[in-house]
Amino acid sequence: MTRPLSDLTVLVTGGGRGLGAAIARAFHREGARVAINYRNSQTAAETLAAELGPRAAAFRADVTDPAQVAAMVDQITERLGAPDVLVHNALADFAFNGDARAHLDRLQWADIARQAETAVGGALNCLAAMRAHCAAQGFGRIITIGTNLMQNPVVPYHDYTAAKGALLALTRTAAKELGPLGITVNMVSGGLLRTTDASAATPEAVFDIIAAQTPLGRVTTPEDLADAVLFFASPWARAVTGQNLIVDGGLVFG
Template sequence: MKQIADQTVLVTGAGRGLGAAIARAFARQGARVAVNYRHSQDAAEALCAEIGPRAQAFQADVTDRAAVAAMVAQITEAMGAPDVLVHNALADFQFNGDARKGLETLDWADMAAQAQVSVGGALNLIAAARPHFAASGFGRVITIGTNLVQNPVVPYHDYTAAKAALMALTRTASRDLGPLGVTVNMVAGGLLRTTDASAATPEAVFDLIAGQTPLGHVTTPAEMADAVLFFASPWARAVTGQTLIVDGGLVCG
């Protein structure tokens, strides 16, 4: 059973925001961290410089299967085959309820764009890493979801539908990959204080959520990142196909 310090971890969309917090969390535990980015090269390279020599940046669009396969091959050569996949990459999105599209203006292209990154990206990552998982008899796949599936207080239809589909894939993939020694789980967060995606959220909304949350504050990226570590650790070795909601107790699963 691999400890986190023995793992090579690929975090998608890790140049900034929650992905960067997840990369930092794994690095603090001694893991080798592959920081994936699509466009945020400067941010990804700055993060790797901050973390140190155990982190390297790798460019790939997760919706491009060939690019993902090439990235995994590059990571394997540079750092060792990925033991852990953290699928955090998000299609361009702003959490601003006042500016969201309603059902009357939303079309399938909006839905498809979110699903292509959330679900398509997960499929591409699993396909690229599966031979390595099979060879080693070990793997961890951790997807990032949202508590809006359980509590759609703000109807971000396209984003939430894609994350619900990703949650279903997390469940079904756990059955398929389990015989290889691979667990597949989701960490579902609420609004985070603060990332680039949530920067457009009015301050009054943060305060409202904090007031309704048992812990009395809005979850931070660092707090959510720590929960991701659990699923990569030996303590979660018998947990798979699950969704853990990390939002300070605001929503019950």
């Protein structure tokens, strides 16, 4: 079963700013109805929703809380229609600052668990809230956001990368279980993006080094990655599931 992007209701977690906002704008551009989830970024999310107009709205929920997620999905259903697409972009507070990262001599399990609670737990909670609707209609699209640091940990952000690795595992096991229900599950993995709040702490020299090592000669933007997310929700990806598409200008292959 396929459906055009303009016929879909899309939930973007962490959608108020940065990459999430770029993804929300991309889906809206193609005619979809967009639910912009936020936890703390109320002003940014509501401003974006107002910019996009009546086919978009902002919804507050902490994705690590199953009850809040279930209530949010009910609110989205009432306002925009039951969500058919999940883009799980929400990120626990994190800054890509190599000098300030937690090294192994002081890294604690709680650091990894905090990242995984949002990356993996948030995905699980959203899946649980959306599964019945998607299964009933025989259609659903789940897109998780990963990182190319799994292929090339140029800066060893242990906690962030471990959580995203676990999210890739869940992406693939969920694809296996949900495929018979008509639900595809895929991941889009970016590199360092120019520029989001998370990458604002990255020195300019690092962006220049990455651009010089990348076949396309430039750093990937949130808009570049957002367009790749659209592919997995579109009819053209109807036979693709359990995959991890790396969108980083060719910095890493695999």
